[in-house]
Amino acid sequence: MNLLKTLCLIPQFPKVLTFIAMRKILNVLILLFITVRAFSQPDFSVEKPEVIIEGVPTEISLHFDDLPTSNTVLINGSKYTINSNEKTAVVEHKFSSDDEQLSVQAGTTTKTSPINPISLWLSIVPPLLAILMALIFREVLTSLFLGIFTGTAIIGYHNDGLAGIGSGFLSIFDEYVIGALNSWDHLAVILFSMTIGAVVTVISKNGGMQGVVNRISKKAKTAKGGQLATYILGISIFFDDYANTLVVGNTMRAVTDKLKVSREKLAYLVDSTAAPIAAVAFVTTWIGAELGYIQDGVNTIPQLSEGAYSIFLNSLSYSFYPIFTLVFVLMLILFQRDFGPMLKAENKARKTGEVLSESSNMANSELEEFERKEGIPMRPINAIIPVLIIVLGTIIGLFYTGWDSQIWQDESLGLTRKLSYIIGQSDSYTSLLWSSLTGLVVSILMTIGQRLLSLQEVMDSVVGGYKSMITAMMILTLAWSLAQITQDMHTAAFLKQLWSPELSPVFIPSITFLLAALVAFSTGSSWGTMAILYPLLLPATYQIAASAGFEHGEIMPLFYNVVSCILAGSVLGDHCSPISDTTILSSLSADCHHIDHVRTQLPYALSVGGVAIFFGTLPAAFGIPSWILFPVGIGMLVLIVRYLGKSSV
Template identity: 55%
Template sequence: MHKRINSTLLLFLFSLLPFLTQASNQAYNEALEELRVELPKIIVADIPTKIKISIDKEKSSINENDSIWVRVNTQNILAKVENRQVVFHHIFKKKRVLQISFQNKNYSRVINPIPLWLSILPPLIAILMALFFKEVFSALFVGLFSGTLLIYSYQEASIFTAFFKSIFAISDTYILQSLADTGHISIILFSMLIGAMVNLITKNGGMQGIVNKLSKFASSPRSGQFVTWFLGVLIFFDDYANTLIVGNTMRPVTDRLKISREKLAYIVDSTAAPVASIAMITTWIGIELSYIQSATVQINITESPYSIFLNSLPTRFYPFFTLFFILMLIILKKDFGPMLKAEQKCRKESNSSDSSEPVMVSSELKEIEIDKDTPTRWYNAGIPVLIVILGTFAGLVYTGWDANIWNDTNLAFGKKLSHIIGASDSYLALLWSSLSAVLVAMALTLSQRILSLGKAIDALVSGFKTMLTAILILVLAWALADITKDMHTADFISNTLIASNVSPFLLPSFTFILSALIAFSTGSSWGTMAILYPLILPASWALCHSAGMNDLESMNIFYITVSAILAGSVLGDHCSPISDTTILSSLASSCNHIEHVRTQLPYALTVGFVSIFAGLLPAAYGVPSWILIPVGFTLLYLIVKYAGKKTE
């Protein structure tokens, strides 16, 4: 009885910690009276820290022309007051005392910045745990916990307090923060709606109808993989839609043809971002053009961002080589590494009725068996899937519509459409199309009296449930990404690798590797582009001119560097177990997530090496792309032919 009371009391006291801390901070701020000093919640060494001082005009007689002496340890800064505020940046390299003096009032606080090199630990711990223990939930949580513990260990004097604050921060800061993002909520809702639609069109026999129709073209493992690859290339306008639609639609077909879930997940994952990153009408265009523009304004390049995008397309070797590499694996019917073992195991288990080993199929996403008397009409699944595809495209055009662009006679049709889709709201388009598909699937099911209303609703709810595992992983991955952002993990990687002088001809290859490392650590290709475009592109321009290159030669390196950032971010995204598209590929294919990462990694790295040595390096020295792309294709063909082994 006493133990129960003591435990309850402890839990109650721990729950009050955040409120007690908040109260003490409020009292401390009130004690400053006319001065209010605002510092970032997280201060990292070697990163500029914004310090904002607000002055209460009712409690102070300060004039607009007055100044405030700021003392950081032994350094004095005379800061001018503007609009009763003083804002300046200071770089803390190690533990320092921040002192502010004003009208005989003193503010003093010990600043203990987190060493920048520690920022690599949270994603590194998560990645290593995921790879070695093959369990993604605990890996993400431990990575998240290690990050919050590091943050509060440098803020609190007591490790005991830091421990419990880190626990609270996981839930009330990072998880809630990731869920508060409207884009993240849109992805969750879209995933749930897609899961519901797929479950319903499976239950009403539509999926089986598609399987029967595709059997004419997908009659063997090779043709089944080719159809999957073709659908992945066909749905080019958004990587999320590509992953979920192709994976969920083709999974029953590939299962019947004895193609492993790992191979399906690889084809789905490796035809999503690569296609979206090179197609001229995708949801990536707008975001990339804005990143390019943020860099060009720094170096006064007059060429438009869209023109830079078009000129960089021929040197986006990794996406092109990835799509060709998959095709060679399919045509030659060969695999190597962990993928070969996965394919052979799938063939053996599927062919052996007395196999004692369980087939690796997610219990939450396994197919629902339909009644024998359920009609298998392909259009009950085909129509909703087409609505998702066409509806997403229509939504992109609608949300990005600009009459001035459309009526501009100087722009070609393709450029007009690219500008419109680039300015669209992809999340809204995905939500509209997926909800419309669910409603149409319900109408088709009920109008043909295939299922009763109750059973149709049950099918939708069951479809929602199938996505809960992936949603949990996504939320943890987003929270971990916020940790790496707050701790400036990308800055650590960038500063470490950019510190040495690099030849202009080696810069694209170096940038490709750097981009891949950052995307691998953060799990975000878009985040990587946001970091590197404004950082690397101006550096490449300055580096080329400092090496004596003229503008034409410098622009060649500039274009290739633009390509290298995007291609490297896609490579890192493919290799990272905390990437959202990698997670969604595992989900849509109902494949064990760690097995998907483990089997895909050798393939992605192989294409990455070829992209450097047969693409970026010679391209920087002036070899044209129309020579390099066939050379790269030939090398990949030879690798598959001589390093691969027959799956059968």
């Protein structure tokens, strides 16, 4: 103590002591800062989706004010890794029915917000209600609207209670209908469809369509001949299902009307030649999407090095439903037999000449738009040239938008594969827009140039053609809106739960076919079904078969069968669904009441689907060669037509 007092008398000692103390305090502060920094994060905000479904991965977006200091976050107690070099992070988390709030912890900061996850089974209610309402009451606009409202009401109630039902009602227009119209692809379909309607109106008013009817009637003097001509035209326009549907339906309607073929039968011929031929042809607008979906599934199978295009080609030997459908349609025409509701519609048309159902899509005033002006010549060329421009122009547009000189010059690729790649990566919607606009302008110039109609009359016809498609576009827009509801509510995830990986591998193709048909029927989208099921079922098929002791050589036939079944089941479900866009377009292009089209087509589609499963898909999984199964299946279709069908002459 005396020594310390002595040292304190030295003038410099207090300064030294103060300096040492300050150093220690500073070190403590630095250590404290480092410790706090290690356990804290910059402030952040949390963005969660409006729709949270129980048991389905939900994307949670985190936005940090500065780079995060840790690469982990906790969401409702579960740890997730994030990129500490980015200010934004997206984490997928599955919520349970017990979760009442979203809790996100980054370092020492925690953000919470209330949530109320929707039970997954509720996701099937909106599309199921819309389908049942449409089939029972035969009024598709109201059915689609109620389906959409049911979905928005469920979402609104889970977010805001009873008050959310009102906000859900308001969101029908400002979120879902506007969302459907805010898609470039959807707007292109609307504009193309309405322009096709305008072309048909102009070539009807200027006598060109009547000239075609008269010319074809000389060759096709019977209902059988008219249906056969429709079938051949449908097969010929194989490159795009939308172009097929709109061109064939609008072009052949006047011909089949004169030959007393019901509008229901015309809609069936159009619908059952469009998607089936587009799905299996080598050069179509479908091929690019199909190959992309297949590749997504193949990428997760390390044992498989085969390319997507080769897999697609090998799967064609198992494409029973699309091929059987094309054969079945031809049989109905050649044997002149029908059954079920279609037989009643055909008998009515033959006996009374009334091809329209009691509730046609068009009013009489709208049908007058398609009547020829009296006193003008009926020249088939005035209709043939615009239609050919639309068909050939679409093909040229597909090549132009998809052209790739490197692919074309690649000597390792055959001609078919080159064409498939080019068409597959083309922009079909742009091609359709270009071709329809050119066809409309040419039809107008030909009409005015021959002085068949005045400029005022031509433009009135154009406006009338656009107006005639308003109902069609309303239905299509609501169908797209309902499809968005099913996507937001993860309806497909509910349907996927029906899949059981414990089943024997030989039953996988048949169950895949049924599951794909169910998903397409419920969502109204064959492309959406393929996008969902290919990445899910292709790796599952390979893994299940391998686990069951199958060798690679034994797995591949089963694998090709599953690839085909996803596509075939998607087309079947699309054919049966009242909310499918191609089904809607088929009925509208034929001016057949939409529910009448679904009701008359359903027995045919289910009959072919049953034959495809029991005489194609299932025995093929047991190893029976396709060259045996195709003749057997076609033989069964012959028996169905001959013994169930009755003459509709």
